[in-house]
Amino acid sequence: MNNNTMTKQSQNLLNKKRYCYFCVNITKDMDYKQWQQLQRFTSSYGKIVPRRRSGVCLKHQRKLSKALKRARFMALLPYTTR
Amino acid sequence: MNTELTHYELTYIIPGNVPEDEHPKILEKVNELLTKFEAEVTSNEDLGRRKFAYPINHLRHGFYHTLEFDLAASNVKKLEDEMKLDSNVLRFLIIKKRLVTEEEKKEEKKVIEKIAKTKIAKVEKKEADKEKADKQQKEDKKKISLEDLDKKLDELLDEEVI
Known part of the structure; x- marks a missing residue:
């Protein structure tokens, strides 16, 4: 049972239409000072997704x-979290 | 000597333990440095006090300032070297930046507005669809409930009696 549901979920994830957040919003420049927006693309440990x-x-x-x-260097985002 | 200017952006941090009345002096120092290297400052912004994501030199807060300027490429290294000597600047970062003309700015604004509009339209559509679906579901449920409830109740009651 469990295995079946798992495979179904992963299939759904694969079938989902993938799109680039920045292409949709047409961003030409990535500004490191807008760290709140960039934080979306880091994991809970601060790693880049x-x-x-x-x-x-x-x-x-x-x-x-x-x-x-750059944001990490300027201490706007953490290198790591404990 | 004819030197082409490049557009740069400088962000620097004043340590949080420096009292605020001494800030104008530090700002002036940085500006003097820039004028020394014949930089043409185009914008100057105070980003305010902010908490660091991690402690720098055992400090937890700092004041962020951003400058945009045009500078000859050969002078960037010299500017960096002199900035390093300033003990009142905790950290700084000089990056190349694309120069955005006003026309481009206008166009980008238009594009952003368009995207926002389409997003709103999409959300509204979704909500409308949801409402429709909910209504249909409710109606279906009502029909089912009216017709089937009696039957089901009867069945249950029969079972219990047996």
Whole structure:
């Protein structure tokens, strides 16, 4: 039973239409000072969420990771959380 | 010498333990540095006091300031070197930035508004659909309840009696 429901759920996730958040909202520049928006794309440990999970396109993922790292340097976002 | 200017953005942090009446001095110092390297400052913003995500030099708060300016590329390194010497600047970051002209700004605003409108329309549609679906469900339920309730009740009662 459990296995069946699990496979169904994962199938649903795969079948869902994936889209890039930044392509939809047409962002040309990623500003690290808007850290609240970027925080969406970090895990609860402060790690950068991989593309396969967030659905961000490669072009924007590159900009995003750069912006996140800048925000970390300026102490707007944590490198790690305990 | 003809040097092409590049657009940069500088953000720096004044440590939180510096009293606020000494801030103008520090701001002036930074501005002096910029004028020394012939930078053309286009915008100047005070982002205010903010809590750090992690302690820097055992400090937990800092004052953020942002400047945008045009500067000759050869002077950036020198500016960085001199900024490092300033003990009243806890941390700073100079990045290249795309220069956004006013026309582009207007266009971007239009696009953002359009996106917002479509989003609102979508949400409204969804809500309308939901209401419709709810109504239908309710109606279906009513029909079922009126016709089937008696039957079900009868069945249950029969079972209990037996």
